[in-house]
Amino acid sequence: MSRFRALWQASLNATKKALTWNVEDLMPPSERYVFSFNSKEDLTKWHLYFDSEYGGLSTASLEIKDAGAGFSGILSGNLSSNLTEGSRWRMNRSGFCGMRSKKFDGFIDLDAYDTLAFRLKGDGRCYISTIYTENWVNSPVQQEDNSWQAFVFVPKDNWYIAKIPIDRYLPTWRGNVMDVKLEMNPSRIVGMSLSVNAEGGIPGTKSGAGDFRLEIDWIKALRT
Template sequence: MSKLRSLWKAYVNTTKKALAWNVEEWIPPTEKYIFNFNSKQEVKKWHLYSDSEYGGLSSASLEISETGNELRGVFSGNLSLDVSGNSKLNITRSGFCGMRSKKFDGFVDLDLYDSIAMKVRGDGRCYISTIYTENWVNSPGQEEDNSWQAFFLAPKGDWYITKIPFDRYLPTWRGHVIDSELEMNPSRIVGMSLSINAAGGIPGARSGPGDFQVEIDWIKALRTQ
């Protein structure tokens, strides 16, 4: 009987350890780095765009700034509402710039997270965070990645961590909300971008043409629940 009890006790202990290991393995960390601007190689993961591609006169740059032993990304430039007289395109709006990540190698799966967080130091302007997901429409002429956008304020002065829940990202098509009832699939993320529009977007934020600058330390996914 004592041998049977010993075997049963050993079995229970082994099962408890296995269950504990499985639970720890299944629960993801509460945060996951997506981009970390701590290397001069980081800028190679991004490309810039602006209204200058369509005849506008806005400009932007992305650099890694070094202060002491710390490296930070700096997205800066100038927003212009003017249009080049040599433009062959009849654009209806100007005054925007952005930085978009190169397409991920495969997908980034953030299904177990619920928010995007960014550590920034800005200029009081409103910026736009965009998440690109795999296209859910398989039809000719609709081959672009789906885009989901949310506004956030980059306060001037101290570093600030902005947290944007996934449910605040709205589906958009070329800057216009298309259907607020659609839901993002966070398991099929193919890229991200950060952009700015001279028109602003949040009451009280600095807006209009002129210089802009936001420093970026990192971009993470968070699990807050």
Template sequence: MSRFRSLLQASVNATKKAFTWNTEEWLPPAEKHIFKFSSKEDLRKWHLYSDSEYGGLSSASLEIADGRNGSNCPGIFSGNLSLDVSEGSKWKITRSGFCGMRSKQFDGFIDLDGYDAVALRLKGDGRCYISTIYTENWVNSPGQPEDNSWQAFVITPKDDWYTAKIPFARYLPTWRGNVIDAQMEMNLGRVLGMSISVNAEAGVDGSKSGAGDFRVEIDWIKALRTD
């Protein structure tokens, strides 16, 4: 009888262990590197865009900083924002003065399920930049072929390194740069890309705005699990 009880208890213990949910085993790491900007190879994962594609006169570049004394060499996104439009342009744009850098298409997608924020380590110029996350459309039907885009402002203190931590809940759904009034959920399991942009006439109170030069150094972009 004692042997039977021992076998029964061993079976019960094994069953309990099999069905016990150890949350630490299911959670992702506390942070996940998405992009770094320490080499020219890293920068080749991005492409630039600006209003110059539509008749504007803004310009942008992306390059590696000149490392000195063995220090890290971050990427530098810089250029000039112009509100002017070239004469005789065939494009009838209603606004100019914007530049951006967008990641090139992934071989698949990035899975950020389990994370609740994104972090960007930056050293800026006092301007307000825009962080955009592109996700696969939940519906993904012929009637809605485009990816979803989500945007949040990032203020960059002038001349100081700063880690901006933005909860995914702060990203708003947008359409061609305009916030849309819709109840939507970000598809974090299928992130297709990211971008960082700057607009001469957009931002928040207290940030630098207007036409002129811009410059932001970027060290890395990560996903965070803060809970």
């Protein structure tokens, strides 16, 4: 009888556990860290890209800084609009650099959130935030991830939290906005990037060739 009662109790406990709702499944936390920059290990999740890969002369670096009160990542370098003499590449423009997250192990699901927030300290330039999602086209011609972009203006020399509603991100193809009606699938995010161009951006912000510097504390998803 005792063995039967023990078996029955174990079965009852397992059933209760299976039927118990996880509160976070019903209502995820109002914010979620996507990336932080607290150690050199955090930098291993990113890689640099810039126009020198295609004959440009821009340079960039990514490092961790100990500011005493905490750590932050620093994307810095120099934007050049020139091309290497005799370059075999044909570029419409040079003068761009960026940092892109490496491939996730699976996807980041941000379907429960509506905003991306960045704690940044900049140089008065306008930067570009890009979200990469799973490709919706199953084609040998179009194998790149889908990209969605929005401008991020970062005031000079002061920490600033930039908040961008996810529905403000526009679909792009190789840096150009696509004139199509598409909706992002925020449950299938495969990567993110931050980049800077010598030209373009929000009118009135710093632009042109020269040095750039962006300090990054964290990137979060918010439910507002």
